[in-house]
Amino acid sequence: MRQTIDHTLTPKLQLRLYLLTGLVLVPHVQHLPLVVSFFLFTTLGLRFISLRLPKLQPGRLLLFLLTAAGVVLIYNEHQTLMGKDAGVSLLSIMLVLKTLEVRRRRDLYVTIFIAYFVIVTQFLFDNSFLLLIYLLALLVGHTSLLLEINRVSPSRNFFEPYRQTFWITLQALPIAIILFILFPRLGHPLWHFGHDGSAQTGLSERVEPGTISQLIQSSAVAFRVTFKHEPPPPEQRYWRGLVLWDTDGVSWYTDKNNPVPFLSSSIMPTGKPVEYEVLLEPHRKTWLYALDLPAVAPSKSKLSSDFLLHLREPVTRPKQYDGLSFTRHLTSPPTEALRQRALRLGEGITERQRNLVSTWRAASSSDKDMVERALQHFYEREFVYTLNPPRYLKNPVDQFLFEGREGFCEHYATAFTQLMRLAGIPSRMVIGYQGGEHNDLGDYYTIRQYDAHAWSEVWLEGEGWKRVDPTAAVAPERVRSAIQPNFGSVGEPALFRIDSDSLIGSGLRQISMLLDNSSLRWRRWVLGFGQEEQYGLMRGLGLGFLPTGQWGFLLIGLVGLVLALIGVRLVLQGRVKQEQVQVLYQVFCRRMAAIGHPRHAHEGPLDYSVRVCRERPDLANPVRLITKLYIRLRYGEHKTKNNQAAFADQVRRFHPGRS
């Protein structure tokens, strides 16, 4: 089929474009304001209707009004047109408005390019593997439209353009991987557009009764840990996140204006080191989690003197780091300032608290004894460990200690720390995670939000800072197995996860482990791929000597190599495959041409032979024979091996001389 170029688009092609546009926008619905989503899909709906009823196709005025309405809408929702959220809203609205004015081919290009951009923006919100697959399929779908408009006749087979686009995309994949690996990564953004506003589940800088019991409703992964050697027993797997030094009597925090100085002296280990690798989920905070207590800081982080790992930038993509900790250790005494800080009390100290502490003090010989007594108090007075503690509104610590006696780990930790300070023992509150589930397939531990925990650390003369977990005194199971989130009535004792031994239970556990394992790899190698992984990979490939500035040459060289390989493949694919018979006949024609008798374009083999025989009667015999055999082999029925061999033989022996 041939025709002169037509620049209009068929309704069928337009329909495909608008369907794809709708599909691209679907995942954004959860990030965009509701009004914007409504605007998007109403406009797209109008587009679909006007495809059937062209009268409803909006004119210039309506289009202008819609554009203005869209911009006002975005400004109204986001108070800006810049930044991630407003930018994505703007781009999505541009996309649907562009579909309204698609008439010609070049409109289709612009629409598809905006759709590509919208596809990329999805990854600023969600990084799941399934989303990637979904959006890659849409990318192929959009690209196939380009293939479709650049051919003359529409493809007859529905899948044909998709198949061709799929191959082109597949060829582009090695280039994408090379660029992905070698393209330099910045550790910080180019421009700040202010707060991004996406909340992340996880521990925060401030803890008050109820903070952690809310967090443990979530089974989101906090981080994953692979131990290089023997893993420590569960009762030693305390992952420290933050130390909270200051309190107002209700909530605990660390005053930002009074940061803890960085570590000057190292710890004195008294046991074997534990080496491990952590893959931290982005929590948008500036600290890392480490096993109690870290001895070295991973790169780009710093150890403060309360043994926390601090970063300069918040963690916004999966971060991998190596840890080295000692579970048995001696720490040097705190400075006087820190010691005073660890004794400062908040408001709400009551007489009955003072009485309780003084009775303990009278009965105990040392600080260590005091700690024992406090823990015993929690155990003997039948405190209940519950996910749904009553709400203590006036003075949470006091009400919990003397009235409710029902609480979650943060109640125990805050009450205990406050009592210790009251007794003159320097103490501080620690939040982090405890425990973790072993993944049998990958041999690593997954620590989820429901493993969040709070405990205390007290300073004991001669022993340094010691971890004390008052929760363990009430519910020793807590440190051995995870909490089972339940929504029972207030004060109901917490249930613990017990792994089911039934066939279905273990089967499901296997599947979830498999999923978690692939998720680890996905996060470790794709989402978490950063500067350090780049260096690591280069070293692993034996290219560690190459300075970063020269990666560009390597990148260009490798991309060039891939392109060359694709080019060679394409050229080989397009090569004309000739049969041996034709090749031999061309040899014959070339030899004739060399002696001044070329074959003309219009001449068939027979005409040619007749003319040659007339012009060179001396060559008549071999020329007639060769032509006869050629016609037989090419067009006739006698394609026997004998004939082929005779033909080849004749041509090879044919060396005519000039007359």
Added chain:
Amino acid sequence: MSSLLIPNWLYRFRRQARTDGRGGVVIRPRSLYILPTRQGILLALVLFLMLAGSINYGSNLAYLVTFLLGGIWLSAILHTWRNLLGLMIHPAQVSPVYAGQEARFSLSVTNPSSLRRFGISLRQKKLLGESADLAGEESCLLHLPIPTVHRGRLPLPEVSLHTVYPLGLFHAWSYARLDISCLVYPRPAEAGEPPSDSCYTSSEDGDRGVGADDFVGLRTYREGDSPRHIDWKAFARERGLMSKQFGGDRTERVELDWDLLPAVDTETRLSLLCRFILQAESQAISYGLHLPDLTIAPGMGERHKQRCLAALATFGE
């Protein structure tokens, strides 16, 4: 689908598709040109924006998809280039036209490989020809209309074969010179009658032709036929309007002589002669042609007309 235009002075450095020694040309790698289209440049800009976004928000999947599109952009160069590679163009045919009409050149484009080619179009500078998709080992005729101004032989100017397939991001083309020319007859003059000197001479073989003496037969009515010659009986039998034909002792014959024309310039004389030839042909008058260097004996019919017109077209060559 417009591409960057090449300044005229650069034209002489261009490479042509190589001739295959049999009148056609083959598009070889070195005769292929490729440049990004406007859309290709636009996508490159969009890709840079995407990259800036990926860097700013540090999203690895955004990087990955941006790089994938970058890879597609790059490999589109090769696919577009390959889409044209190896194609062969042969001159096919062109019919003579009168000056001022469009010469419709037909070129045969052959795909010798088994790979399908899409969106192949033929152009001559800004003149667009036809486009086609070619299946493996298929040939296709593409027409290219070229306007004519002067009579004579119009050789096909340098043409080019284009494609933007698969993605429209790149534009590949190759120039080709083909040995085919169109015969352009003079434009028929709009008015003028043969000079009276080119008189009707009597025919030696008598009574064929147009006269008024003997009834020869019937023919369909033509405008200008006398109503007295209409066969009304045939009309009443619903056989349509027929004119009665009468043969005389003379055949109408006209000698179209260059020298008898008023002394105007060559082109006007040729235009007049062209008009007379067409007139005589339509009136079924036998005509001969006398040019200063050529004489064509009287005759009639399509071949005779073409011979005379060709003589006019090539007059003075």
